[in-house]
Amino acid sequence: ANAPLATIARIGEHEGHSVTLRAWLYNLRESGKLLFPIFRDGSGTIQGIVPKAAVTPEIFERIKTLTQESSVIVTGKVRADKRAPGGYELDVENVEVVQRVPEDTPFPISLKEHGTDFLMEHRHLWIRTPRQSAILRIRAEIVKAARDFLDDNGFILTDPPILTPAACEGTSTLFPVEYFGDEAFLTQSGQLYIESTALALGKVYSFGPTFRAEKSKTRRHLTEFWMVEPEWAYAGLDDLMGLAENFISFLVDRVLTRRAADLKVIGRDTAKLETIKAPFPRLRYDEAVAMLNDAHAKGLLENPFEYGNDFGSPDETYISSQFDRPIMVHRYPAGVKAFYMEPDPDDPKYALCVDVLAPEGYGEIIGGSQRIASYDLLKTRIEEHNLPLDAFQWYLDLRRYGSVPHSGFGMGIERAVAWICGLEHVRETIPFARTLNRIYP
Amino acid sequence: ANAPLATIARIGEHEGHSVTLRAWLYNLRESGKLLFPIFRDGSGTIQGIVPKAAVTPEIFERIKTLTQESSVIVTGKVRADKRAPGGYELDVENVEVVQRVPEDTPFPISLKEHGTDFLMEHRHLWIRTPRQSAILRIRAEIVKAARDFLDDNGFILTDPPILTPAACEGTSTLFPVEYFGDEAFLTQSGQLYIESTALALGKVYSFGPTFRAEKSKTRRHLTEFWMVEPEWAYAGLDDLMGLAENFISFLVDRVLTRRAADLKVIGRDTAKLETIKAPFPRLRYDEAVAMLNDAHAKGLLENPFEYGNDFGSPDETYISSQFDRPIMVHRYPAGVKAFYMEPDPDDPKYALCVDVLAPEGYGEIIGGSQRIASYDLLKTRIEEHNLPLDAFQWYLDLRRYGSVPHSGFGMGIERAVAWICGLEHVRETIPFARTLNRIYP
Ligand SMILES: [Mg+2]
Ligand SMILES: [Mg+2]
Known part of the structure; x- marks a missing residue:
């Protein structure tokens, strides 16, 4: 990926251009032939969009099977979207996996509710x-x-x-x-x-x-x-x-x-x-x-x-x-x-x-x-x-x-x-x- | 004293004008009819000059008998002097004593050399x-x-x-x-x-x-x-x-x-x-x-x-x-x-x-x-x-x-x-x- 490195907090500076994010997968939704991965990079979160037709089958499959908190290097084009919480979405071009969290040992803080003791025990x-x-x-x-x-x-x-x-x-x-x-x-x-x-x-x-x-x-x-x-x-x-x-x-x-x-x-x-x-x-x-x-x-x-x-x-x-x-x-x-x-x-x-x-x-x-x-x-x-x-x-x-x-x-x-x-x-x-x-x- | 409050570190901003310093006496030299008190205010030190003829006898006597580290409010006119370490001296107009350190219990860190243990014991x-x-x-x-x-x-x-x-x-x-x-x-x-x-x-x-x-x-x-x-x-x-x-x-x-x-x-x-x-x-x-x-x-x-x-x-x-x-x-x-x-x-x-x-x-x-x-x-x-x-x-x-x-x-x-x-x-x-x-x- 030759796209310049960006952070989510300042991604607006790259509107209309491709960027590289060093990130983690926060969440993933699927809707028909569309994937909506949400990435976080420590400065914020951004939603990506992956139409099946826009990437190779291999990349689509790789994103589709990503697990929560897997570390990823993401390339994509920045697009302004008024409905997005941060004002921008990412048209994903590629995702390279740095470390994939295995299905059998998933990230403990899933997106459901957890008790305070459990959360404090996993504060890290x-x-x-x-x-x-x-x-x-x-x-x-x-x-x-x-x-x-x-x-x-x-x-x-x-x-x-x-x-x-x-x-x-x-x-x-x-x-x-x-x-x-x-x-x-x-x-x-x-x-x-x-x-x-x-x-x-x-x-x-x-x-x-x-x-x-x-x-x-x-x-x-x-x-x-x-x-x-x-x-x-x-x-x-x-x-x-x-x-x-x-x-x-x-x-x-x-x-x-x-x-x-x-x-x-x-x-x-x-x-x-x-x-x-x-x-x-x-x-x-x-x-x-x-x-x-x-x-x-x-x-x-x-x-x-x-x-x-x-x-x-x-x-x-x-x-x-x-x-x-x-x-x-x-x-x-x-x-x-x-x-x-x-x-x-x-x-x-x-x-x-x-x-x-x-x-x-x-x-x-x-x-x-x-x-x-x-x-x-x-x-x-x-x-x-x-x-x-x-x-x-x-x-x-x-x-x-x-x-x-x-x-x-x-x-x-x-x-x-x-x-x-x-x-x-x-x-x-x-x-x-x-x-x-x-x-x- | 209606002279504006100044700090020694930035006293150059008041060159040619009278200022007020909230200070302590660091040292005092006497030479004939001249007193040279050195004041410190936490931002730096400055030497004052007090010709006997320039102040009332009462003020002259008050400065002459000041003890080291007595707290004082000083009024004086700022004068540039290339020989002064900070570039300025103070033509003292008045000194009000806030607390005078008594002669019989002088400030322990006199200007002579002290041993390390003594200094560390008096670090405050x-x-x-x-x-x-x-x-x-x-x-x-x-x-x-x-x-x-x-x-x-x-x-x-x-x-x-x-x-x-x-x-x-x-x-x-x-x-x-x-x-x-x-x-x-x-x-x-x-x-x-x-x-x-x-x-x-x-x-x-x-x-x-x-x-x-x-x-x-x-x-x-x-x-x-x-x-x-x-x-x-x-x-x-x-x-x-x-x-x-x-x-x-x-x-x-x-x-x-x-x-x-x-x-x-x-x-x-x-x-x-x-x-x-x-x-x-x-x-x-x-x-x-x-x-x-x-x-x-x-x-x-x-x-x-x-x-x-x-x-x-x-x-x-x-x-x-x-x-x-x-x-x-x-x-x-x-x-x-x-x-x-x-x-x-x-x-x-x-x-x-x-x-x-x-x-x-x-x-x-x-x-x-x-x-x-x-x-x-x-x-x-x-x-x-x-x-x-x-x-x-x-x-x-x-x-x-x-x-x-x-x-x-x-x-x-x-x-x-x-x-x-x-x-x-x-x-x-x-x-x-x-x-x-x-x-x-
Ligand atoms: Mg109370
Ligand atoms: Mg070594």
Whole structure:
């Protein structure tokens, strides 16, 4: 085959010409003297058409007896067709088989429905199906967009360690690792480390895997998940909220622009994404609570909300249902939140913090705060929380030497992908999900 | 101060105008009625000038008594000066102190020499010094360049798991993790996983932390290091070598273009980087061995090279010293290399593999190969290597269902950074190095 190599995603560039595809057979229909093989090449899928009269009997027979997921090198002429999902069909000229999957050991993920356990057990093959491939391409786009946004806004990537020495906030959700006879733990967040790189480089971020040994089996939890965390020296809560809303808007716009075909494959309602533009509504915690109390009084929420708690899932869903874009809830009571958060100078019982709640009931996707700048206050808070002062000496150093106001947030990639793709469960947002009951393959 | 906010790296945009810097004091010299404070803001350093007559006595005194690493908001007018390292100096108008480091607890990393242990123990502060900050910015640029290159060439990021179930090649260099009662291990490479995503998405890569519990203390080893690994379906060894040389050339060019100021700060001889352009010399293993034998015969190498071994450090240094750019050594004897490598069809005692050796004695920075496509051969090799067949069933599935020729390589980020920056030791290439004896801070 001398036809130039093409990919399905960009096959339109070859309209009217013959191309070569390095592909796999996704499906095959037969209708009288016509064969309709559907090929996939990792960039998308395309339907081929093979009239019996158009090819040699040998080639017709070869295609007719192809099995699902056999690897094939396909030659054919690209034809525009408005009815085709991708806008093009392929008039097949030849198919060379690279490896034919035998009939007696067929590809396990047939086109019928399969149970979740079966699919997760065959995740290394499940990812080949159009829906799973599309989700993984969207995930990659979100990661790229997050990095581009931060890089282009002057944030320097600084990778915090995965293996960390001390347990910071209780060891019950930490994975211990034996480190040459010492005990180490897998990181839950790079924040403390990137506070130190922020004071070195000004604007920084981390982007890496984080771990939580939580025994919960919900559709929002993985034990291994990726976090992006910008940290910004000389920035306060208002700067941080501006950063968060611009960041999320940029991610959504990138996916809408560059992954339209994939959003279509997974059936995402893109109208719900097109409204996601900064500025986002900003609600004080107290205002959100008033909204919940009001809803409860009107019978719209079953349970009354107890002031001073964090929001539960029904609360988050109710609040976010009142808006067409993510909401930034800020200034929680300090007692609900982490020890390192700066108190609001206007009323120190509130923390200078923000949670960003995604629309459509997807809950919290970003949590952030201004960090305590004062050595004395931070030391007091560490003691009040019964944390080991020794382990925090290096962290306290950041307040001993050139302390500045600084702020940062963390966004879990899998929750962002689940929301942007409109998925039921985070397990589909990552190539190989790790959950309480699964670490294979 | 109403002067606009600026960063030192881009201060030239404000020449002749007053700017505000959010900074720290790096150093202070005094000469008669002149003060020369050097400020750093994370993007670079700049020298300020304060003639006694130019400011109020109060401001003069405030600057004169500043301590190292005190955080300050500086206002001053930007003046071009050819003698200044960055090309500009600042005529200081005002300095507001955010936090003053007290004299009795000075910043630990004074400007004198410190021992390595002391510096590593204070790594969270050491990273503020100009040389360490420059290295971290170059690291970030290399990471960004690697991702941009792969993204722009159609490779899709797919994150392999960090927690993996089975020990693939002996457990002695693996970190075990207790996973809810089961034993798991920290990944040493994403390769096997991304072979499966390559067969789903065509061209993929992984980029994440990998771990090796090696009890070696050399200047090239970390226990936690970052790897970028492209994997390419329907690609052979020649494709892979083309990818590797273009990839490395792109990284070096990006650093030369975008991080010239940082290369200057660390004193890198950039002439040695400017020659790094594809194509790179390609040497068969046998040709490299002939070169070593010849060198030994001439008395240029102390020890004779034993055919069939991997190259040692003096061998790599000798070979690479013969060329002005990285060398690609390909087709090693299959026995030296990993079980999954495709034999050369022209002579199956060689593997279709390549190691890229960096110049200046930096040794191997890339290792890659074409992977075995045949189910039967891969199964035989797993058995020959006494590996547990059960643990590899999912990996064998990739040869059962639509197997194709495919190839990939891995590049360790820290070694690449060490080479491009010209560093003695990899511990300076990552914010918080993990070594046999160090997991703090
Ligand atoms: Mg919350
Ligand atoms: Mg080698």
